Amino acid sequence: MKYLPNPKLKGSGIVDCIPQKGKCLLAKNYDCGIDCYFIHGWYDPTYSPIIPPKKIAEGKIVRFNSGHDSNLEKRLVLETAKNFDDFFFNTSLPRFDFPGPVVFTCNSKETNKNAIVLSNVSKNLMFVRFRVNSWNLDLAENVIKNYERKNVPVVLTFMRYYSKKRIPKEFRKDYKLKKSIIHNYLMIKKQKREEIVAFFKEKYNNIFQCGSYESSFCKDCGNCKEFYFTTKSLLSLTLNKPMREPQSSQP
Numbered sequence: 001m002k003y004l005p006n007p008k009l010k011g012s013g014i015v016d017c018i019p020q021k022g023k024c025l026l027a028k029n030y031d032c033g034i035d036c037y038f039i040h041g042w043y044d045p046t047y048s049p050i051i052p053p054k055k056i057a058e059g060k061i062v063r064f065n066s067g068h069d070s071n072l073e074k075r076l077v078l079e080t081a082k083n084f085d086d087f088f089f090n091t092s093l094p095r096f097d098f099p100g101p102v103v104f105t106c107n108s109k110e111t112n113k114n115a116i117v118l119s120n121v122s123k124n125l126m127f128v129r130f131r132v133n134s135w136n137l138d139l140a141e142n143v144i145k146n147y148e149r150k151n152v153p154v155v156l157t158f159m160r161y162y163s164k165k166r167i168p169k170e171f172r173k174d175y176k177l178k179k180s181i182i183h184n185y186l187m188i189k190k191q192k193r194e195e196i197v198a199f200f201k202e203k204y205n206n207i208f209q210c211g212s213y214e215s216s217f218c219k220d221c222g223n224c225k226e227f228y229f230t231t232k233s234l235l236s237l238t239l240n241k242p243m244r245e246p247q248s249s250q251p
């Protein structure tokens with residue numbers, strides 16, 4: 001099957017890989033399934049798996065399972081990773097026994113109510129991703145505060161919405177229709193976004209944003225690439241050598 005490149009990653013030095021077939025099973029019960037850029041955006045889950053040919057992946061970092069979860073059909077994921085030199089794994093499930101760096105999204109299930117704060121942090125954790133909007137800021141701060149103590153960077157992903165029904169009435173004023181990558185979404189307004197980022201940066205050291213108001217393209221951000229190489233250099237990575245599994249707890 002022809003490789004379908006993710007337009008978000010164009011020119012970034014990162015390519016996507018989704019070895020599983022079909023829609024992510026978490027999409028049924030997790031909030032992330034409703035807002036998923038992959039499912040609603042460019043990627044048709046029937047058009048899968050998405051595995052970059054070696055020629056395309058050469059010299060690039062292979063990102064596993066944005067739009068799916070690396071802890072699902074894990075054996076397949078790990079087997080596929082063996083074909084590449086540089087790779088990292090995305091997951092929303094707190095299991096870190098991967099032979100490479102991991103990005104952990106801590107509030108995929110109940111974006112506004114609960115997040116997972118790991119009590120022990122695995123060495124291969126690249127960063128924690130928090131899905132932020134203008135009405136889950138208390139939860140955001142709780143998460144940031146907890147990970148700050150553990151010296152773990154938190155990357156804020158500002159949520160975009162397909163339907164205004166997903167935004168509580170009193171917060172709809174914070175959002176406007178704007179193009180991101182290839183589609184129009186309800187996105188947080190510039191001033192509101194900057195206020196939120198400034199508030200957290202003022203109080204905490206390890207806060208980053210996924211992209212910016214101006215651009216959602218990874219080539220304009222570079223966080224994943226930078227954290228990947230930092231984590232990789234901190235690890236003496238050995239393929240197939242499982243990492244220690246942390247325990248998880250709710251904040």
Ligand code: SF4
Pocket residue numbers: 155209210211216217218219221222223224225
């Ligand atoms: S943090 Fe930056 S590089 Fe990583 S996915 Fe978001 S925009 Fe792309």
